[in-house]
Amino acid sequence: MNPVNPSAPGTLPASRNVRVAWYAGLAVLGVLVGTAGALVQAAWLPGGLILALLATAALFYGGLRATGTQIGVAAGGAGWLIAVILLSFGRPEGDGAFGGGVGELLFLFGGMGIAVMCTTLSRLPRPTP
Template sequence: MSGRTGRIAAYAVLAVLGAVVALAGALVQAGWFPLGLLLALGGAVALFYGGARLTRTKVGAAAPAGGWMLVVLLSTSSRPEGDFLFGTGLGTYVFLLGGMFAAVMCATLAPSGHLLPDGATER
């Protein structure tokens, strides 16, 4: 497997993991408030920053953030039957806005450049 193919596969896996973390976070943040909210946001931050560190690119943070955001935005809409996943409340808004803020911060702080064998970075 070439480096480019492996990196694209890693981005795809990170996006799927972002979707899973979003769904789990949506369920946990309201169920165990306030510790569930901290757990959900901590998991999202760990995935976003871990993806950036793993791939050493900003896209490594953006890929799971994109999967996370897609699932969260799709989960906020109500269904024709009147069912919805997110209720109205402070915890829900902190989860939504906090996750988006974390995604932007992790992508901004992501390491750039590739590590050389001696530990130096290449720009």
Template sequence: MRVLAFVGLGVLGVVVACAGALVQDGWFPGGLLLALAAAVALFHGGAVATRSRLGAAVPVILWFVTVMYLSVSRPEGDFLFAAGAGPYVYLLGGMVAGVICATLPRRSPGDASGARLGR
């Protein structure tokens, strides 16, 4: 069951990257914020749902690979990312958010290291 969760998170990473690539420049600046919010929600939600850092890492990696693939211009001259501030913010913001979500420390529910003793 856990493997299916990771496969689903990977597919969602590809879908969010494709949707974000289309929306981020189409409805600038609202689309950019929407695309980044969707990516952050996926990365953090994957980590929380699977209770592991791998739950954030899988969609981050596939999101990044998809965005890199979509950013390459084709011989016909077609491309999804124009040279501008919006696409760079989407790319760098998504990468930073992914790294943050994948490296956040996980606390188990029984961890009482911050509890005060003797009171």
């Protein structure tokens, strides 16, 4: 049963508050995945980069499947992008999560590419019970 997409067959109409809670949860999860991915991708290169991109893909595709809309991908993607951008700024002392190598760019552009792919996926019709 899909509590977020009321137009899907076999689901009950969901209230607006439930949808907002799903999207907020996906945004928070996006911040967590973005932060963890930023830390892991540089620590265990290239395995960490692959793990970070797989977690990012799971977040975006899971948001699409859980909500049934592209807004689910956008909510997780917004949280992910905010975390990655904030971690890329660095501090006045010169410390930062990203060192400026190829792995960081692959993580940033790969994550954005995965978000675009998941957003543009066609929605499969839900099976009728």
